[in-house]
Amino acid sequence: MRKSQLIYQYVRRNGPVSKQDIVFGLKLSLPTVSNNLQYLMELGVVETPTKIENTGGRNAVAYAGASQARIAIGIYLTKNHMTAVSVDLNGQVIVKEKVRTRFNLEDEEYLKKIGELVESVKRKTDVSDEQLLGVGIAVQSLVSEDGEDVTYGMTLNFTGATRKRIAKYVPYRNRLFHDSEMSGHAEAWIDGTLKNAFYLSLNNSVGGSVIIDNKMYVGDTLKSGEIGHTLVVREGGEQCYCGRYGCFDTVCRATKLDEYTDGNLEEFFELLGQGDKKAAEMWDTYLNELAIGIHNIRMLFDSKVIIGGYIGAYIEEHLEELARRVDARSPFTKEKAMDYILPCKYKVESAAAGAALNYIDDFFESI
Ligand SMILES: [Zn+2]
Missing domain, CATH: 3.30.420.40 (ATPase, nucleotide binding domain)
Structure with a gap:
């Protein structure tokens, strides 16, 4: 990383900070910090919105990222x-x-x-x-x-x-x-501490993506994470949109649930909350299939598993039950799925x- 980038990211993440904070924080010389701050301010991405009070009486100029500069x-x-x-x-x-x-x-x-x-x-x-x-x-x-x-x-x-x-x-x-x-990518971006993860996208189709060391792993031919087309029902499975039968997509797409409520997923979860018997049965089947998928991901990647997509928005209150079913499959009895299954952070x-x-x-x- 160039020094200008280093200083910019430091100010963006930690601001408001004084010049001295940056000098100490990044172990750079004062002239280097001053020159680069000058450049970043000309670029419009760093601004000086406030002063920081020093105990000695003299106030230091505080630098912060101008988040809407671009x-x-x-x-x-x-x-x-x-x-x-x-x-x-x-x-x-x-x-x-x-x-x-x-x-x-x-x-x-x-x-x-x-x-x-x-x-x-x-x-x-x-x-x-x-x-x-x-x-x-x-x-x-x-x-x-x-x-x-x-x-x-x-x-x-x-x-x-x-x-x-x-x-x-x-x-x-x-x-x-x-x-x-x-x-x-959005999940990895917003949570810089997220190291390795599989993002499971449960929309009207099922997809996924692989995050390794906080970066996307796209595969040799850009098709990594296509968990929707892994075979999970060997006999008598439904036909997938890909033309094959028994894909994970056919058991865990969101439409598998909202076909009961005319395409309205919110209504499905309302009924489920009210104790509707049919909804409860459908959800039970769905959770079992999902648990198998998550178990397989965990066995392959030994990483966090982020539940995203339409279902991700509702999963939080069902997380313990889901984790229990995942744990029931795991050969590693000390490991707890609650520690590695996460609901997506990016809700919008x-x-x-x-x-x-x-x-x-x-x-x-x-x-
Ligand atoms: Zn398929």
Whole structure:
């Protein structure tokens, strides 16, 4: 890391801090710290909002990160919605907007809506073109390394679609990202202490991503974490959207539960809370399947397992029961699943936020 980056990250994480704090904290010389602070202030990413009181009487200038000096926008396209967020340099969501619209890349009006949503979030965030670092577009598919092409988009049947078409009405720097990977990325980003983890994305399809040493592990051909297509029902399993039978996706996608409540997951969990017998049976089956999946992940990775996606938002109050079922499978009796299963931290639209955070990362690299 360059000294300018080092000093910037120190100030961003610890601010407000004085020059002396930085000198001691990073073991750098005063001139080095002064020169770099000058540069960072010219860049607009460090500001001096307050003074720090010294016991000696003279107040020291306090430096802090200007969190909204730059922002990035992320957008997530799903079957029935598009969601956009703006995030600041601390990874905090500033504005979030969600519209209900049917995914259809053939429809010019749909493409225009993408552009309009980006403009709307940008306007509400109140930033200039210069402050906007870029627009990350998270899609329910695997994406080529350069972010230009959809390489496997079977859930919504758009394999072969291009960034050029999807972002036809987005006049800012942009690229495509794989949604599950971005959700994992957002979790790793917001929790810098998260070392190794598997992010399990339980949406209307099941996906995952692998975090090693707080970085995404994408695999040799960008397909790591595709737990949705591991075979879990050997005989008589349902057909998966991939065409095969008995995939993990077929037993743990969120629709497995909300098919009971006409697609309304919130209502499903309400019924479950009220003691509805059918909902309780469905949940019991679901938890058993989920426990097997988590057990397998733990055996492979010996890492934390983050429960994300739509189900992740409801899992907290069922965590002990889930952990009990995972523990029942483990050969390591001293290990407790409650210590390694975590509900996701990013409650608001992790895929969109994760996509935006790539531009924040790029910006940090450029400082
Ligand atoms: Zn499958």
